Amino acid sequence: MVYAFDDIKKVGVIGAGLMGAGIAQVLATVGYDVVLNDMNAEALAKAKTDIEGRIDRMVEKGKLEADAAAAAKGRLTTSGDLTSLADTQMVIEAIIERLDIKQSLFAELEGIVSADCILASNTSSLSIASIAKNCENRARVVGMHFFNPVPLMKLVEVIGGAATDAGVVDATYEMGKAMGKEPVIAKDGPGFIVNLGGRAYYTEGLHIEAEGVAPPEQIDRIMKMAGGFRMGPFELMDLTGIDTNFPVSTFIFNGYHSDARLRTTPRHGYMVEAGLLGRKVGRGFYDYA
Numbered sequence: 113m114v115y116a117f118d119d120i121k122k123v124g125v126i127g128a129g130l131m132g133a134g135i136a137q138v139l140a141t142v143g144y145d146v147v148l149n150d151m152n153a154e155a156l157a158k159a160k161t162d163i164e165g166r167i168d169r170m171v172e173k174g175k176l177e178a179d180a181a182a183a184a185k186g187r188l189t190t191s192g193d194l195t196s197l198a199d200t201q202m203v204i205e206a207i208i209e210r211l212d213i214k215q216s217l218f219a220e221l222e223g224i225v226s227a228d229c230i231l232a233s234n235t236s237s238l239s240i241a242s243i244a245k246n247c248e249n250r251a252r253v254v255g256m257h258f259f260n261p262v263p264l265m266k267l268v269e270v271i272g273g274a275a276t277d278a279g280v281v282d283a284t285y286e287m288g289k290a291m292g293k294e295p296v297i298a299k300d301g302p303g304f305i306v307n308l309g310g311r312a313y314y315t316e317g318l319h320i321e322a323e324g325v326a327p328p329e330q331i332d333r334i335m336k337m338a339g340g341f342r343m344g345p346f347e348l349m350d351l352t353g354i355d356t357n358f359p360v361s362t363f364i365f366n367g368y369h370s371d372a373r374l375r376t377t378p379r380h381g382y383m384v385e386a387g388l389l390g391r392k393v394g395r396g397f398y399d400y401a
């Protein structure tokens with residue numbers, strides 16, 4: 113099978129949340145036809161409105177011509193039905209960070225898309241080999257890990273699993289460049305590069321709080337003021353979504369066999385149980401109401 117970057121004209125994006133909406137927006141803006149899919153009709157409608165609003169703001173700020181904006185909007189379609197991805201040459205999955213759900217989605221996709229369609233996952237921490245586990249053709253499964261907010265963040269990690277075809281990794285790397293990003297090749301392992309390297313930023317913040325040294329507001333303020341970070345760990349967790357940040361922390365901790373440097377605190381998981389998921393629900397470590 114030949115997986116060629118030049119053959120990619122239409123891309124399916126599954127999951128119209130924070131990440132999927134951003135990925136779809138960038139793809140449509142740089143010239144790809146995009147089908148954005150979500151099982152939740154409300155999420156799909158919100159994503160379309162948000163994307164169009166952000167494209168309009170690019171025009172207002174002089175970053176995009178009005179006709180290019182209209183063309184980008186015209187290239188984006190939404191669908192609640194996975195079979196509408198049948199004629200895509202690449203699918204980028206950005207659904208909930210749950211291995212069992214991603215595994216069954218990837219296996220289901222194989223029955224829908226053509227044999228040479230690349231299947232990419234935006235997973236933050238799950239191994240690409242494990243996501244591909246139920247697929248007949250594991251060679252076409254690859255990681256394409258964007259950062260939030262996707263239209264602004266330049267980095268994208270491209271991850272080949274044990275069975276991934278080198279041509280699939282190359283085509284995905286080229287897609288990253290075509291989307292205006294700076295791709296880096298990362299090894300398939302818990303958290304890849306950024307989410308492993310940056311994990312301690314969150315966990316140390318949580319431990320400082322748990323030990324009563326300082327509250328979140330103070331930790332965030334000091335990390336920005338003295339550490340030179342753009343956001344503090346608690347602000348960043350609220351932006352990411354605690355329902356993403358906590359499972360990612362847990363996968364990486366488990367993946368490194370309970371390495372103490374990666375251990376989080378009980379409050380982290382409690383936030384998920386309590387529905388305090390961050391900005392997307394109006395409350396997390398901070399109140400956004």
Ligand code: NAD
Nearest residue numbers: 127129130131150151152155206207208209235236260352
């Ligand atoms: P989100 O909760 O904002 O959105 C997820 C969307 O997926 C929801 O709209 C949900 O309805 C939809 N969904 C769930 N299961 C589905 C299914 N089976 N079929 C179709 N749609 C389904 O989540 P997010 O923050 O966009 O994260 C999505 C993925 O991207 C996760 O794997 C996450 O780890 C990864 N990621 C997140 C960030 C971040 O900062 N939030 C950064 C990089 C990668």
